Amino acid sequence: MKHRGKGIGCMWYPIGFTVLANPSAATVKVNEDGTATLLTGTVETGQGSLTVLGQIAAEELGISTDDVHVVSADTDTTPMDTGAIASRTTYVTGNAIKLAAENAKQILFEVAAPMLDVRPDQLEAVDRKIQVQYFPQRCLPIADVALQAQFVMGRPPIGSASYNPPTVAMDSETGQGKPFSTYVYATQCAEVEVDDETGQVDVIYMSAAHDCGTAINPMLVEGQIEGGISMGIGYALQEEMLFDDDGKQINPNLTNYIMPTSLDMPEIDVDIVENFDPTGPFGAKGVGEPTAVPTAAAICNAIHDAVGVRITSLPATAEKVLKAIKEKNGGEQKALPAAE
Amino acid sequence: MADDVKTKEKTESLESLRKADDNLRLPTVPERTLFPKEIGIAPAREQTPAVGQRATRPDGRMHGLGQTKYIDDMFFPGMLHAKIKRACISHAKIKSIDVSEAEKMPGVMATLIGKEIPVNSFGPSYQDQPLLADDIVRHAGDGVAAVAAVTEQQALDALEKIKIVYEELTPVYDPMEAMKDDAVKIHNGESNVYSSKTIIKGDVEQGFKDSDFIFEKTFTTQMVEHVPMEPHASIAEWDANGRVTLHTSLGRITLGRADVSRTLDLPINRIRMIATVVGGNFGGKNEITTEPILALLSKKTGRPVKCVFTREDEFISSTTRHPFVMEYKTGMSKEGKIMARKVRLVCDGGAYCSWSETTLGKACILSAGPYNIDNLHVDAYAVYTNKTMTGAMRGFGAPQVCFAYESHMDDMAKELGIEPLEIRFMNAFNEGSTSPTGQLLEAVVVTDSLKMASERFGWKEWQK
Numbered sequence: 001m002k003h004r005g006k007g008i009g010c011m012w013y014p015i016g017f018t019v020l021a022n023p024s025a026a027t028v029k030v031n032e033d034g035t036a037t038l039l040t041g042t043v044e045t046g047q048g049s050l051t052v053l054g055q056i057a058a059e060e061l062g063i064s065t066d067d068v069h070v071v072s073a074d075t076d077t078t079p080m081d082t083g084a085i086a087s088r089t090t091y092v093t094g095n096a097i098k099l100a101a102e103n104a105k106q107i108l109f110e111v112a113a114p115m116l117d118v119r120p121d122q123l124e125a126v127d128r129k130i131q132v133q134y135f136p137q138r139c140l141p142i143a144d145v146a147l148q149a150q151f152v153m154g155r156p157p158i159g160s161a162s163y164n165p166p167t168v169a170m171d172s173e174t175g176q177g178k179p180f181s182t183y184v185y186a187t188q189c190a191e192v193e194v195d196d197e198t199g200q201v202d203v204i205y206m207s208a209a210h211d212c213g214t215a216i217n218p219m220l221v222e223g224q225i226e227g228g229i230s231m232g233i234g235y236a237l238q239e240e241m242l243f244d245d246d247g248k249q250i251n252p253n254l255t256n257y258i259m260p261t262s263l264d265m266p267e268i269d270v271d272i273v274e275n276f277d278p279t280g281p282f283g284a285k286g287v288g289e290p291t292a293v294p295t296a297a298a299i300c301n302a303i304h305d306a307v308g309v310r311i312t313s314l315p316a317t318a319e320k321v322l323k324a325i326k327e328k329n330g331g332e333q334k335a336l337p338a339a340e
Numbered sequence: 341m342a343d344d345v346k347t348k349e350k351t352e353s354l355e356s357l358r359k360a361d362d363n364l365r366l367p368t369v370p371e372r373t374l375f376p377k378e379i380g381i382a383p384a385r386e387q388t389p390a391v392g393q394r395a396t397r398p399d400g401r402m403h404g405l406g407q408t409k410y411i412d413d414m415f416f417p418g419m420l421h422a423k424i425k426r427a428c429i430s431h432a433k434i435k436s437i438d439v440s441e442a443e444k445m446p447g448v449m450a451t452l453i454g455k456e457i458p459v460n461s462f463g464p465s466y467q468d469q470p471l472l473a474d475d476i477v478r479h480a481g482d483g484v485a486a487v488a489a490v491t492e493q494q495a496l497d498a499l500e501k502i503k504i505v506y507e508e509l510t511p512v513y514d515p516m517e518a519m520k521d522d523a524v525k526i527h528n529g530e531s532n533v534y535s536s537k538t539i540i541k542g543d544v545e546q547g548f549k550d551s552d553f554i555f556e557k558t559f560t561t562q563m564v565e566h567v568p569m570e571p572h573a574s575i576a577e578w579d580a581n582g583r584v585t586l587h588t589s590l591g592r593i594t595l596g597r598a599d600v601s602r603t604l605d606l607p608i609n610r611i612r613m614i615a616t617v618v619g620g621n622f623g624g625k626n627e628i629t630t631e632p633i634l635a636l637l638s639k640k641t642g643r644p645v646k647c648v649f650t651r652e653d654e655f656i657s658s659t660t661r662h663p664f665v666m667e668y669k670t671g672m673s674k675e676g677k678i679m680a681r682k683v684r685l686v687c688d689g690g691a692y693c694s695w696s697e698t699t700l701g702k703a704c705i706l707s708a709g710p711y712n713i714d715n716l717h718v719d720a721y722a723v724y725t726n727k728t729m730t731g732a733m734r735g736f737g738a739p740q741v742c743f744a745y746e747s748h749m750d751d752m753a754k755e756l757g758i759e760p761l762e763i764r765f766m767n768a769f770n771e772g773s774t775s776p777t778g779q780l781l782e783a784v785v786v787t788d789s790l791k792m793a794s795e796r797f798g799w800k801e802w803q804k
Contacts, residue, residue: 004804006797007750010764010790011742012710013735018701044399045591045621046568051397058390065395066385073615075597083592084618085626085732086698127388175539175704175718176778185710185769185786187793191802209792211785219394228734231622235739240562241660247430247511247726248480252655259567271792277783282391285783289623293738297746301760304750306804313560314743 002193004204005306009294010187014180015286016088016165024093025079025162026100028057030108032150034128034143035067036101041081042093043073047288048220049089055216056094056281060101062125063142079160087286088165090216091182094281095163103159111149111157112140165279182277184285186210188229190298191266194306199322201237201303203266206295210270213277213285222270225291229268232295234260240315375405399617408617411573411589412648419575420449422637422647423495424630425485425502426656427477430726431511431526434475434484434504441501442487447494450640451502452486452633458605462628464595466534468527469692469729471603471632477506478526478691481656481728486630488637488645511726515688516665518723526691526724534689535697535722537704539776547680547715551671555752559666559744563688565658566733570619571649572658576634578642584635585612591621596628603632623732624658627694659731662699662722663688664740666707668748671715676758678767680715683707687730687737689722694731696722703737708776709745710786711767716776761794 016022027039038057044050054068061068072078081093109120112130116123116138124133131139150156170177191205208225215221238258242250251257276283300311309324382396402408439451454460454474461467473482485502489495512518518532526532548554574588584606590596593613601608618625630647637645649658664687671680685703689696704720753763768786775781794800 006799006802008760008764008790008794008799009742009746010710010768010786011738011746012706012769012786013738014702014705018698018705041594043591043593043615043618043621045618045625048397050399051395055390055393055395058388062388063390064386064388065390065393066381068390070398073593075593075611075613080594083590083594083626084621085592085623086736170777173538173540175537175776176541178779179701179705179777180779182783183775183781185784185789187786187789189793189797189799191797205797207793207796209789209796211783211789213783214391216391217393217395220397231734232739235561235564235661239564241565241655241728243513243727246480247513248428249656249728252652254567254651257565257567257655269796271796273785273789273792275783275785275788289734289736289738292734293742294746296739296743300743300747301750304747310557310747310751312557312747314562 002195003306004191004193005302005304007190007298007301007305008187009297009301011290011294012183012185013087013290013293014183015091016086016180018179019167019169019177021164022082022086022088022092023162023164024081024096025160026093026096027079027158027160028097028100028104030061030104030146030157032147034063034141034146036061036063038068038070038097039078040070040072040093040097041078042089043084045084047224049084052090052216052220053093053097056097057101059282060098061105063128087288087290090284090286091280092163092165094284096161098281099161099163100159103161104157107149107155107157108142108145111153111155112145115140115148182279182285184211184287184290186290186294188294188298190302192299192302192306194303194321196307196325199318199325201316201321203233203299205267207269209273210287210291211273211275212287213275213280214283215272216282216284218272221272221287224287225270226268228291229295230260230265231292233264235314236296236299237315237317375407410570410619411575411587411616414575414587416575416577416644419644419646420488420490420641421492421495422486422488422630422634422645423492423499424483425499427473427482427484428480429477429506429508430480431509432477432506433509434473434477435507436505437485438503439485441503442498445494445498445501447490448487448498450488450637452636457603457632457636459603462599462603463693464627464695465697466693479726479728483657486633486637488641513725513727515686515723515725518725519686519721526726532724533721534693534724535700537700537720539704539716539718541776541778542715544680544682544715544717548671551679552674553672553755554669555672555748556669557748557751559747561664561740561743563663563730564661565655566622566624568620568622568624571651571654572625572629573648574631574634575644575646576631576638577644578635578638583610583612586631586635587614587616588631589618589625590615591618591625596631599628600632600635604635622734626732629658656728659694660728661733662696662730662737662740666741666744668744670748670752672752672756674756676756676763676766678711678713681708681713683718685720687722688725688727690725690727690729692729694729696730698732699737703741705776706738707741707745710769712769712773761790761799764790
């Protein structure tokens, strides 16, 4: 018989390295037509980070995502970056890029100020224009200002900057300290169906509410959450590297190491918790790793709700769940109807 | 008509040629892919302000059209293919390695063993891992020699001819066994425990005394692989100026370059590391694997050298997620408030440290959960075993401890007769809460996330 159950998993997760410096540097070049080129040493590893980083540069310069071309991951040409690790890219690299773009923008403001007959600190970059704050009718296209800066004033609008999250070392005996600059929080809820005759667990539905500060690109945040859940489902129910008595792996292939496929994916509802972190670029924190954190917990709690067994060792394979159900039922083997 | 036949014949002969090339595993001229030349730009990419836009990815189009060039798609004139010989024995002393027969094999241009590497050790915290084991093998996936040949098959065939004499050593696989004083020591040292962390906040014993109920449970987790779609892959090219260019699937080129510099004893400015669009990382591509080996093979042969891991290489020789043993003891008031918590974490660190230090540290801090606990004591240990090394993986110890603290939470809620959602609301961090390390937390939205996820789920109305 199949039993349904619901379970919840709640978590917190830090952004960046534990205490250790993990800086990023960036360079933003505004071209003479008002488009821009961003140089970053981080690597696009499939998560869409370069799109998000381009959006951060674009926001600071008041231009669109498509106006920024991102050059990345070449140690000869791009500035130092600690890399795609520790859910740090949006926060740390993003902060460096925001500062670099601010420096490039400052040159544009200094060039535009006499053209608009105001001081540089009265200007803002909005909608591909350099305009006077609170008096938007006095403005110039960013392209005109960039052209003026480069070819008339001889000041190419290029900015570089770096950022490193502020931390405080942990005490060696008590661990007290400020190991991270900021944290994110999330909850996932799972609905499962457990077959008490086979121990098979099916995840039917999951809801996920994740905090990432400002979602620079909500679509990519949703993608991360869905991907994290798929990884979490594998961790909860299927994946396990097995070793023989001689310490050799017995399932080092995708035939015997079982991972979730699209057919194992439940229906998922994703929500982004509204939040703003004053230390992040435009309030953003990060989302990469945390998405895979609470899934297994939520699923195992749902299994417990469904059939009353507590799985204390991952993964909750059908064998393990069935064994636990049998133990709970006093080791009685349920009589199966004889085959006709 | 006649023209059609001719074209068909031509196509067929081209195809059979391609097939023959495939069989030989020689690089072929790839077929031209046609793609629309006029591109449409998604409106979200052109809108301002840029932040908050659901902007599509510029690489998405390339992926969709199959135009993205991963390492495996890259070819350079004269390029060789490298393969690594794995130990297939989990703990042993290497008595001798003989590559002479392998070097005589057809197509083989060079071999490499650990002793030829200028500084044969690396690692982000401790440099305890050899690129190719030269003295002791510590897990079955350890590389012991490398071959560069004209084709992958020739390199594989040559691996079979490498003769290695081992003296077997007693292995230890269980981290709890490995922690014992009399356990075999995997690295020279007094203990297999290579990292330990402690967090102490408040007075945990007093907290237990003040509690109405004490709950204890032990949780364990398994070892898993990152399984990125693209396995580790690199191409090294040593040039006439003594500079080496590495195309690699690493997610951290700055650290990668520093590691290559250290292991090859080369100034950093003579190393260029270019990361392609990486086909999945999840923490598994934070460290070098074969890059310095390929650089030396390229130096020996004067040709570019490529190595793409097979799925098996990926499983047996790259980093994995730490299995944890987690002992939880929690004191609760009868109202459902967490009064005190004691946690002991043992993480199976595998044969080398890799990112265990970081994993242990994060697990330690996060093990209390997003809950206000005034009295807390966490002890955590990373232990060497003769298994595949464990390292960085999405969550750095957090999925392990989250499984434990959230399972534990539900058990306690059930015993106390409190609704699972309710007990979490009662204990969750709020704005200005103090973390286990004494940090004041801001922009805290634990309760908001609980509310949102449970409402979306329909938690209260849900019925079996």
